[in-house]
Amino acid sequence: MHQVVRGLCRYGRAVQAALIVTVLLFALSVPQLGSTFYVSLGVSVLAYGLVAMSLDIIAGYTGLISLCHAAFLGVGAYGVAYSLKIGLNPTAAVCVALVAVLLVASAFGLVAVRVKELTFAILTLALGQIVWGLAYRWVGVSGGDNGLSIGERPSLGPIALTDNSSFYYFVLAIFVVCAVLMWMIIRSPFGLSLQGIRDNETRMRTLGYAVALHKYLAFVISAFFCGIAGIIFAFFNLYVSPNILDFAHNGMAVQMVIVGGLGTLWGPLVGSLLIVLMQQLMSIYVQRWMTVLGILFVLVVLFARTGMWGGILAFVRWVIRRYGDAGPVPGAGSVKSDAELAVEAGE
Numbered sequence: 001m002h003q004v005v006r007g008l009c010r011y012g013r014a015v016q017a018a019l020i021v022t023v024l025l026f027a028l029s030v031p032q033l034g035s036t037f038y039v040s041l042g043v044s045v046l047a048y049g050l051v052a053m054s055l056d057i058i059a060g061y062t063g064l065i066s067l068c069h070a071a072f073l074g075v076g077a078y079g080v081a082y083s084l085k086i087g088l089n090p091t092a093a094v095c096v097a098l099v100a101v102l103l104v105a106s107a108f109g110l111v112a113v114r115v116k117e118l119t120f121a122i123l124t125l126a127l128g129q130i131v132w133g134l135a136y137r138w139v140g141v142s143g144g145d146n147g148l149s150i151g152e153r154p155s156l157g158p159i160a161l162t163d164n165s166s167f168y169y170f171v172l173a174i175f176v177v178c179a180v181l182m183w184m185i186i187r188s189p190f191g192l193s194l195q196g197i198r199d200n201e202t203r204m205r206t207l208g209y210a211v212a213l214h215k216y217l218a219f220v221i222s223a224f225f226c227g228i229a230g231i232i233f234a235f236f237n238l239y240v241s242p243n244i245l246d247f248a249h250n251g252m253a254v255q256m257v258i259v260g261g262l263g264t265l266w267g268p269l270v271g272s273l274l275i276v277l278m279q280q281l282m283s284i285y286v287q288r289w290m291t292v293l294g295i296l297f298v299l300v301v302l303f304a305r306t307g308m309w310g311g312i313l314a315f316v317r318w319v320i321r322r323y324g325d326a327g328p329v330p331g332a333g334s335v336k337s338d339a340e341l342a343v344e345a346g347e
Helices: 002-010 012-033 036-059 069-085 090-112 117-137 164-187 189-199 201-206 211-237 247-260 266-285 289-303 307-323 335-346
Strands: none
Touching (some): 012 036, 012 164, 036 069, 036 164, 036 247, 036 266, 069 117, 069 211, 069 247, 090 117, 090 211, 117 247, 164 211, 189 201, 247 266, 247 307
8 A cells, every 4th residue: 555655646746637637538528428417417516516616716715705696697598699699699698698708797796805804705695696587577688587588509610519529528628627727816815815815814815915905806707707607507508597697506505615615626527426416316216316416515524524525635635644754765756745745736
């Protein structure tokens, strides 16, 4: 066991790269399973994963729990559906939707970042409910209870996205690009300053950081990625209704982040995978699957404060400490430092 762990520590970067490639290969193979159900499941995991990861930017890395992300999800979806309804082409419709998300997020952010902690959560919930109410009442734009339908998915050059498999690969590509961008943001000096604000806001303000501006930018960036997920949902379902803006979607996003792991970026993706699978698969066999989900949520909150991803990383660290310090490996550097670098990169 010692030799195996020391070998993995020695080639930690290579092992991490191999794991990433394995995950990508598995994701690429989903349409080959021969069932549209699995393709639908894959798109849902990727879209909800994008929502949860975007929420983690403001919740996990900035320390502000937002309860209005369903509003940005809905604005992105409705922006596309309404733009197509009035005759815009798909590219223009997507641009209009993203601009609408940025405008709403910019307006909400000006109000929300003035408060913090519980007040921030309540205020964002109220702002989200305003958008939800508009979706029901502004029938000329949203269609009210009837919602808005989308005729068909657009083509991407010679590739017809009307095919579920092609659309899945398109969504996967978007997800990978967005995930890389979010990873770069949280690893940048700006992202590190957000973590400083989360840990000690007073000290960061004393050091001269524009705390309010950092929170505002984090809020808008988070909303932007959530709006992209809304566009994906609109084209996937070919229909948008006010239900996409309800509190249940806010609650689901928060659950995904907490179950997966606050402040870990990849943890929310794990949370979305688990919750979507429970919702789509366990519900077939277990009538009270929501009870099981609730119990899981309580257990994570009580016993795994860093979520499932944080638990996995903690287990890796324990294995390294327990089995990796059995003396130097000939020709290798410090086993501990290599292992720590690999684990930190995974966070």
